[in-house]
Amino acid sequence: MERHFDEALQELHKDILKIGVMTEEAIYKSIESLKNRDKAQAQAVIDNDDKIDELELLIDERCIDLIARYQPMAGDLRFITTGMKINAELERIADISVDICQRVLEIADKPLLKPLIDIPKLSGIAQNMVRDSIEAFIKKDADLARKVMLTDPEADKLRNMIVDELVELLKKDSKSAERAVALLLIARYLERICDHTTNIAEDVIYMVEAKVVKHHPESLA
Amino acid sequence: MERHFDEALQELHKDILKIGVMTEEAIYKSIESLKNRDKAQAQAVIDNDDKIDELELLIDERCIDLIARYQPMAGDLRFITTGMKINAELERIADISVDICQRVLEIADKPLLKPLIDIPKLSGIAQNMVRDSIEAFIKKDADLARKVMLTDPEADKLRNMIVDELVELLKKDSKSAERAVALLLIARYLERICDHTTNIAEDVIYMVEAKVVKHHPESLA
Numbered sequence: 001m002e003r004h005f006d007e008a009l010q011e012l013h014k015d016i017l018k019i020g021v022m023t024e025e026a027i028y029k030s031i032e033s034l035k036n037r038d039k040a041q042a043q044a045v046i047d048n049d050d051k052i053d054e055l056e057l058l059i060d061e062r063c064i065d066l067i068a069r070y071q072p073m074a075g076d077l078r079f080i081t082t083g084m085k086i087n088a089e090l091e092r093i094a095d096i097s098v099d100i101c102q103r104v105l106e107i108a109d110k111p112l113l114k115p116l117i118d119i120p121k122l123s124g125i126a127q128n129m130v131r132d133s134i135e136a137f138i139k140k141d142a143d144l145a146r147k148v149m150l151t152d153p154e155a156d157k158l159r160n161m162i163v164d165e166l167v168e169l170l171k172k173d174s175k176s177a178e179r180a181v182a183l184l185l186i187a188r189y190l191e192r193i194c195d196h197t198t199n200i201a202e203d204v205i206y207m208v209e210a211k212v213v214k215h216h217p218e219s220l221a
Numbered sequence: 222m223e224r225h226f227d228e229a230l231q232e233l234h235k236d237i238l239k240i241g242v243m244t245e246e247a248i249y250k251s252i253e254s255l256k257n258r259d260k261a262q263a264q265a266v267i268d269n270d271d272k273i274d275e276l277e278l279l280i281d282e283r284c285i286d287l288i289a290r291y292q293p294m295a296g297d298l299r300f301i302t303t304g305m306k307i308n309a310e311l312e313r314i315a316d317i318s319v320d321i322c323q324r325v326l327e328i329a330d331k332p333l334l335k336p337l338i339d340i341p342k343l344s345g346i347a348q349n350m351v352r353d354s355i356e357a358f359i360k361k362d363a364d365l366a367r368k369v370m371l372t373d374p375e376a377d378k379l380r381n382m383i384v385d386e387l388v389e390l391l392k393k394d395s396k397s398a399e400r401a402v403a404l405l406l407i408a409r410y411l412e413r414i415c416d417h418t419t420n421i422a423e424d425v426i427y428m429v430e431a432k433v434v435k436h437h438p439e440s441l442a
Contacts, residue, residue, distance in 0.1 A: 064302055071292045081285055081305065088306065167398050174395035177388050181405065188406070 005070045009079075012062055013138050016083055016090075019055045020134035023090045024127050026052070026097035027193060031123040033101060034186065035116055037108040042101035049098050056091040060084060079140075082207040086137055089196045093130065096189045096196075103182040103189075113169065113179045118162050122190045125155050129197035136201060142208040148201035155194040162187040226291045230300075233283055234359050237304055237311075240276045241355035244311045245348050247273065247318035248414060252344040254322060255407065256337055258329040263322035270319050277312040281305060300361075303428040307358055310417045314351065317410045317417075324403040324410075334390065334400045339383045343411045346376050350418035357422060363429040369422035376415040383408040 026045050033042035063084045066072070072080065129148050136145035166184045170177060247266050254263035284305045287293070293301065350369050357366035387405045391398060 064299060067288065067302075068294060068298055073289060077289055078285060081288075081302070084302065084305070085309065088309070163402075167402055170391060170398040170402070171395045174392045174398075177391040177395075181384075181388055181391070181402075184402065185409070188409075 005066075005072070005076075008062070008066055008070070009076070012059070012066065012080070012083055015055065015059050015062065016086060017134060017138065019052060019059065019087065019090050020130060022048075022052050022055070023094045023097070024130045026094045027100075027123060027127050027130065027190075030097040030100040030104070031120055033108075034104045035120060037104070037112065039105055039108045042104040042108065045101045046098050049094055052091060052094040056087055059087045063087070078207050082137065082203050085203050086134070086200050089200050090130075090134075093193050093196050096193050100186050100189050103186055107179050107182045110179055113176055113183065118158055118165075119183065119187060119190070122155060122158050122162065122187065122194075125151060125158070126190050126193040126197070129155075129194055129201075133197045133200040133204065136204045137207075140204075140208050142205045145201040145204040145208070149198055149205075152194055152198045155191060159187050159191040226287075226293070226297075229283070229287055229291070230297070233280070233287065233301070233304055236276065236280050236283065237307060238355060238359065240273060240280065240308065240311050241351060243269075243273050243276070244315045244318070245351045247315045248321075248344060248348050248351065248411075251318040251321035251325070252341055252411075254329075255325045256341060258325070258333065260326055260329045263325040263329065266322045267319050270315055273312060273315040277308055280308045284308070299428050303358065303424050306424050307355070307421050310421050311351075311355075314414050314417050317414050321407050321410050324407055328400050328403045331400055334397055334404065339379055339386075340404065340408060340411070343376060343379045343383065343408065343415075346372060346379070347411050347414040347418070350376075350415055350422075354418045354421040354425065357425045358428075361425070361429050363426045366422040366425040366429070370419055370426075373415055373419045376412060380408050380412040 026048065029041055029045050032038070033045065063080050066080055067077065070076075129151055132144055133148045135141070136148065163184055166180050166187070170180045247269065250262055250266050253259070254266065284301050287301055288298065291297075350372055353365055354369045356362065357369065384405055387401045387408070391401045
């Protein structure tokens, strides 16, 4: 039984890595579709979301089954319940990528308002945060999770810059309101993705150290 | 032991009801602070969020403790893991109320752009969805959860109306960009609250009927 449990746990690792990679790809492709005003790519991200949804359900079932079948204690139990939470966060990140693509479809027929520099930069930060937070979970690496959390204020700052710039643009040229609002929402979406990865990092630190950094970011210092 | 488990489960019911009520209040007060441009009330909602965060952690601990101590099978296990998910959703709804209040603080010194009718209406829908989804969980009432899910398209429609109206307003009067953008974001925040309650309702239906409505809203018909 011990061996079966370890094998099942390994399967869980693999599936969470897989949903992590799929989610990171969804973010990347959504911003690529924005940069290139590529409706087909935006639609592909939207269509692919079903596969991520299916994997989320499968992982959820696997976690409940693991608990019910092996009745793991302490550390293993907390690893599995943390896995359930991370799984839900990743599925939501993928949903936000779909939101981004829906905004892309709305504005793809019009020229871009301005060259995109900061939005792809924010997206890059978000993707790294996703990758690192999952790695931190699998390796039970609280230091890496802490690194993810410390990135979040940087993302907030960049998002604020983007929003301020777009509001200024709106004031000067109200004709482009739809496109400016769409970019403004996309910047917020990326920030929400960063927030979700911060949730993952918090859960990992709590799992490893049973230390509540959640809601107390000052304890990171 | 049987009796102790039931008592612990009753405590869990009570705590989830409590965090539900606190969350619903946070939504209500955030929109009241917007209507009345009441900075003190907005700040009070922000300050009170710590209490909701603490309760979330307590509930999470209680759930893991219940699983580790009593090793509940099947139905009870699924009730507890569903409780953990709902708890996380509620905490996030409370966080969104804080986001609303932060926008209120930004614009409270200026007069309202227009009389608020649809935003409070959307807030009312969101509050009812929160209340009904929690009741559906405690009573294991899949029909009530289904009712919550069927409300979501109504909320989406109202949010679209609000956003369209604000974009028109932005086009006509770009000077009021900050205030229009703040209202636009608040409408989106309320929609996200509705999305979170939809997640709760989906989880309840799955718990009761082991039927995946998640990601397949057409199966509601």
